[in-house]
Amino acid sequence: xxxKYRQALPQAAGGMFLSxxxxxxxxxxxxxxxxxxxxxxxxxxxxxxxxxxxxxxxxFLPIARDSSTGFLLDTATWRASADWGRxxxxxxxxLKAVNIAAVExxxxxxxxxxxxxxxxxxxxxxxxxxxxxxxxRMGAAEAEDYHAFQVDIFAATQADxxxxxxxxxxxxxxxxxxxxxxxxxxCVISFTVETDGKLVDGTTLRAAIEATDTATGGSPAYYMVNxxxxxHFEQALERDETWVRRIHGIRANASAKSHAELDESDxxxxxxxxxxxxxxxxxxxxxxxxxxxxxxxxxxxxxxxAICEACVPVAxxx
Numbered sequence: 001x002x003x004k005y006r007q008a009l010p011q012a013a014g015g016m017f018l019s020x021x022x023x024x025x026x027x028x029x030x031x032x033x034x035x036x037x038x039x040x041x042x043x044x045x046x047x048x049x050x051x052x053x054x055x056x057x058x059x060f061l062p063i064a065r066d067s068s069t070g071f072l073l074d075t076a077t078w079r080a081s082a083d084w085g086r087x088x089x090x091x092x093x094x095l096k097a098v099n100i101a102a103v104e105x106x107x108x109x110x111x112x113x114x115x116x117x118x119x120x121x122x123x124x125x126x127x128x129x130x131x132x133x134x135x136x137r138m139g140a141a142e143a144e145d146y147h148a149f150q151v152d153i154f155a156a157t158q159a160d161x162x163x164x165x166x167x168x169x170x171x172x173x174x175x176x177x178x179x180x181x182x183x184x185x186x187c188v189i190s191f192t193v194e195t196d197g198k199l200v201d202g203t204t205l206r207a208a209i210e211a212t213d214t215a216t217g218g219s220p221a222y223y224m225v226n227x228x229x230x231x232h233f234e235q236a237l238e239r240d241e242t243w244v245r246r247i248h249g250i251r252a253n254a255s256a257k258s259h260a261e262l263d264e265s266d267x268x269x270x271x272x273x274x275x276x277x278x279x280x281x282x283x284x285x286x287x288x289x290x291x292x293x294x295x296x297x298x299x300x301x302x303x304x305x306a307i308c309e310a311c312v313p314v315a316x317x318x
């Protein structure tokens with residue numbers, strides 16, 4: 001299978017890249033789509049579901065086009081792994097088919113939207129085996145074995161890279177990174193933190209990144225932070241530290257509420273968009289390596305537009 005950017009990810013060479021927002025929250029609360037087990041991959045099996053996904057993606061792509069940034073286009077596969085699939089009645093063959101279909105959908109969008117000023121990277125999204133807000137108990141070897149299923153599928157498609165999103169233990173992050181290295185596909189690790197800036201098991205963000213790099217020989221292309229508000233992790237960052245320079249992206253929640261509060265909420269908290277965009281601007285100015293910008297729970301195209309306006313240099317948008 002021919003891939004476009006797998007051998008040289010353009011976001012690693014510099015320049016600003018945007019991504020989407022909170023896919024599942026936007027689909028549920030803004031588009032009125034039912035997502036059992038919070039799983040967007042179920043939409044890939046029929047035409048109406050795929051149309052909802054295209055509708056979602058195409059609220060973000062014009063923002064990147066108009067600002068002349070790149071775009072990281074994630075597949076709708078955050079929960080398309082064996083355990084979550086089993087809960088929804090998907091066997092491994094059916095899961096393999098939806099993972100492939102997810103890449104085909106974003107590849108078609110790239111064919112439609114990509115220009116010389118808008119490079120679009122296809123990213124295979126991989127979520128945690130368990131709940132993203134609760135610490136998993138797998139060892140690194142078990143995590144590698146579990147996640148290799150999805151990684152290997154993506155490696156045989158047009159996907160340029162894979163990203164482990166909402167990781168909350170080092171072992172699971174290491175497992176995904178090792179599976180990606182074995183499959184020879186670039187990998188990004190995105191950790192989520194609690195309100196104290198630490199992973200749910202108490203590991204600091206610094207320790208998580210350094211331990212993952214040590215255990216994998218530094219194989220992840222870079223790291224991100226997602227599914228947390230900037231107020232939760234700003235204090236954990238230190239200028240001019242090597243580990244911080246490994247963080248190239250932010251996908252923050254709209255709300256400053258804790259994960260426990262969000263879990264108990266049955267309404268969408270869009271947060272303060274102006275404050276969020278100001279915090280993104282402060283982070284990108286303090287830490288120039290942070291140049292992949294998107295959103296997570298509660299964010300949509302309006303948040304991304306505000307973030308883009310605050311962070312993307314005017315020269316890049318002309």
